[in-house]
Amino acid sequence: MTQPAVSQAISDLESHLGILLFDRISRRLYLNENGKLFLAKTIQLLDLYDDLEQGARELERCATIRVGSSITIANFILPQVIQRFELICPETPTKVTVDNAENIEAMLLNNEIDLGLVEGAVYQEQLTKIPFSAYHLAVICGPNHKFAHGEQVDVNTFVKERLLLREKGSAIRDIFDSALLLHNITVSPGWTSINSQALIQAVKQNLGISVLPTILVEKELSTKEVCEVPVGDLELVSVNHIVFHRDKVQGESFKALIKIIEDKT
Numbered sequence: 001m002t003q004p005a006v007s008q009a010i011s012d013l014e015s016h017l018g019i020l021l022f023d024r025i026s027r028r029l030y031l032n033e034n035g036k037l038f039l040a041k042t043i044q045l046l047d048l049y050d051d052l053e054q055g056a057r058e059l060e061r062c063a064t065i066r067v068g069s070s071i072t073i074a075n076f077i078l079p080q081v082i083q084r085f086e087l088i089c090p091e092t093p094t095k096v097t098v099d100n101a102e103n104i105e106a107m108l109l110n111n112e113i114d115l116g117l118v119e120g121a122v123y124q125e126q127l128t129k130i131p132f133s134a135y136h137l138a139v140i141c142g143p144n145h146k147f148a149h150g151e152q153v154d155v156n157t158f159v160k161e162r163l164l165l166r167e168k169g170s171a172i173r174d175i176f177d178s179a180l181l182l183h184n185i186t187v188s189p190g191w192t193s194i195n196s197q198a199l200i201q202a203v204k205q206n207l208g209i210s211v212l213p214t215i216l217v218e219k220e221l222s223t224k225e226v227c228e229v230p231v232g233d234l235e236l237v238s239v240n241h242i243v244f245h246r247d248k249v250q251g252e253s254f255k256a257l258i259k260i261i262e263d264k265t
Contacts, residue, residue: 060251064093067257068104068113070171071196072213073240077133077264078117084260092253100194102169108245115257116243119171121178130242132262137175137236138214138221139229142206148227155183158231162190162208164199172196175238176211183233200226211236 001009010029014020021035031039069078074096082094097107101118108116108127122129139158141147147161159180165187166173180187190208193199199210200217203226220226242261248254 058091061089061091061253062093063251063253064095065115065254065257066095066097066113068097068099068107068116068118070101070104070117070119070240071098072119072135072172072216072238073117074098076215077240077261081257081261081264084264085257088260089253089256094257100167100169101171101174105243108243111245114244114248114254117240117261118243119238119240120175121171122241122243126246127243128246128248130258130262131239132242133240135238135240136214137172137211137238138217139209139211139231139234139236140200140203140217140221140226141209141229142203143224143227144206145209145227147209147229150227150230152230152232154232155180155185155234158209158229158234159185159187163187164191164193164202164208164210165189166196166199166212167192167194170194171238172212175236179234179236213238 010022014022017038019034021032021038022029023032024030067078067082078096082096085092085094097104097113099107101120104113104116104118105122105124105127107113109124116127147153147158165176168174168177177186191199191202196212196216199212200220202208203210204220209229214221214228217226221228242258244250
């Protein structure tokens with residue numbers, strides 16, 4: 001800066017503060033006591049600014065990632081993913097919300113979560129989706145049910161039974177309803193539940209037939225507590241997606257979490 005520019009800057013600063021920072025003696029400037037006190041405070045502010053600038057990347061590493069997950073993914077995939085993520089990014093906290101697919105999408109649109117893991121179709125165009133795994137849904141009945149012998153039944157016969165289903169808005173229900181629509185069939189279930197375990201217990205008591213992820217009933221199938229019913233021409237496959245808003249800023253930790261999910265499955 002030129003000498004006139006420095007003099008003008010000092011004059012502007014003193015005018016703004018309403019105090020004199022320098023003594024002007026024999027055409028020279030001397031920092032007075034006001035100026036010394038002001039300088040000490042200014043140095044503190046500049047040090048804080050330097051710390052903030054240098055620590056910007058650290059702030060990103062320490063920012064919480066809010067994850068929303070469908071129930072089945074939360075049971076069988078998410079715990080291992082979060083455990084791996086905490087090893088790789090120990091400074092980045094995570095906050096997890098478990099809900100059905102419809103609500104996860106709504107939370108992404110409202111910026112209530114940063115990343116979602118959902119089963120089945122993703123309906124909102126504003127959301128970016130990355131498929132990362134898939135699983136089959138099984139039609140199950142109790143061991144004393146008339147369909148328990150393993151013989152294939154047709155769709156129309158199957159839907160006449162009492163159906164014990166997940167709630168509308170869940171990926172499992174959406175996949176099932178979509179598969180039936182291909183046959184121009186809609187159903188009115190005898191039971192509707194947000195809890196898959198409640199449906200499994202009801203099936204065991206021969207109260208009806210349910211449709212649930214195979215991975216969720218593997219133990220019951222292996223012990224013959226429930227039986228899988230082959231239904232002709234009914235394709236029940238759920239594709240799992242990583243979902244986030246297309247305008248979401250993706251930091252390094254965010255990208256690392258996505259890679260872990262993809263690698264894990």
